[in-house]
Amino acid sequence: MSSSSLPTAPAFTARDVAVAYDGKPVLRDVSFEIARGETVAVMGPNGSGKSTLVRALLGVVPLSGGQVWIGGTPLRRFRDWAQIGYVPQRLSVGGGVPATVREIVASGRINRRRRFRPLTAHDRDAVTEALTAVGLLDRADDSVYHLSGGQQQRVLIARALAGEPDIFVMDEPMAGVDAANQQALARTIESLAARGATILLVLHELGPLEPLIGRALTLENGTLVSDGAPQHSDHGCCSGRDHSRTDTGRPPPTLPYIEVSRRA
Numbered sequence: 001m002s003s004s005s006l007p008t009a010p011a012f013t014a015r016d017v018a019v020a021y022d023g024k025p026v027l028r029d030v031s032f033e034i035a036r037g038e039t040v041a042v043m044g045p046n047g048s049g050k051s052t053l054v055r056a057l058l059g060v061v062p063l064s065g066g067q068v069w070i071g072g073t074p075l076r077r078f079r080d081w082a083q084i085g086y087v088p089q090r091l092s093v094g095g096g097v098p099a100t101v102r103e104i105v106a107s108g109r110i111n112r113r114r115r116f117r118p119l120t121a122h123d124r125d126a127v128t129e130a131l132t133a134v135g136l137l138d139r140a141d142d143s144v145y146h147l148s149g150g151q152q153q154r155v156l157i158a159r160a161l162a163g164e165p166d167i168f169v170m171d172e173p174m175a176g177v178d179a180a181n182q183q184a185l186a187r188t189i190e191s192l193a194a195r196g197a198t199i200l201l202v203l204h205e206l207g208p209l210e211p212l213i214g215r216a217l218t219l220e221n222g223t224l225v226s227d228g229a230p231q232h233s234d235h236g237c238c239s240g241r242d243h244s245r246t247d248t249g250r251p252p253p254t255l256p257y258i259e260v261s262r263r264a
């Protein structure tokens with residue numbers, strides 16, 4: 001366990017967290033703890049502040065109020081980023097610089113490696129294992145720009161896996177991923193949970209992750225309106241609250257197959 005976190009401290013503690021963009025509040029008075037080893041979903045309607053919350057927990061956006069601790073260390077003093085695997089909502093490989101799938105995934109090792117040293121055998125094994133887990137080993141040498149949106153999403157997940165972190169923060173990891181690969185990713189996430197990882201996921205619906213999610217933090221208009229078991233509809237499907245993108249009153253069993261091109 002790293003020197004900058006306490007083994008028994010919660011993975012995340014948020015107390016009265018507030019965030020404002022350009023002076024406009026988007027999160028208010030959000031407080032919760034996530035214990036080590038928990039798997040927790042952040043749910044809520046579009047624009048309710050889900051991504052902002054996970055970004056605030058990682059210091060990607062500044063707090064306008066309140067405090068965050070990671071593993072018991074105040075966020076401003078937290079340095080052990082190798083502990084954390086962050087899967088953002090979309091890939092940004094600055095400026096259209098050509099990068100292969102393998103290079104992007106290997107960048108997930110950056111906090112584990114000694115500076116300016118070549119990849120070790122263990123680094124290479126971790127990258128191969130991560131690519132295998134997301135089913136992209138055969139695309140390892142392709143440019144990420146030649147992948148579909150859903151495949152790029154899987155590259156981001158592989159990058160986080162390659163870093164072998166204890167804590168995963170995934171912002172809509174299933175978005176744009178086809179149903180078969182959602183099932184495969186759900187199995188990967190399940191095995192991470194089984195080996196004791198802490199997993200915080202922004203989700204629009206539980207879909208194939210339903211059996212894994214015992215707790216959902218539900219946001220509405222930037223405030224935490226519920227923290228507990230995800231709500232089950234009469235149809236047996238699960239969601240946080242009324243955040244479905246469908247107009248049928250209940251979410252579909254899996255996300256639709258949307259291959260949104262993110263090519264440069």
Ligand SMILES: Nc1ncnc2c1ncn2[C@@H]1O[C@H](COP(=O)(O)OP(=O)(O)OP(=O)(O)O)[C@@H](O)[C@H]1O
Pocket residue numbers: 021022026044045046047048049050051052053
């Ligand atoms: N960088 C930004 N600058 C200004 N406003 C922002 C920025 N990012 C998000 N917002 C606004 O903050 C609010 C919360 O956005 P956020 O992306 O956190 O919501 P969300 O619940 O994750 O939404 P979605 O489900 O659509 O991804 C929205 O009103 C959004 O327009």
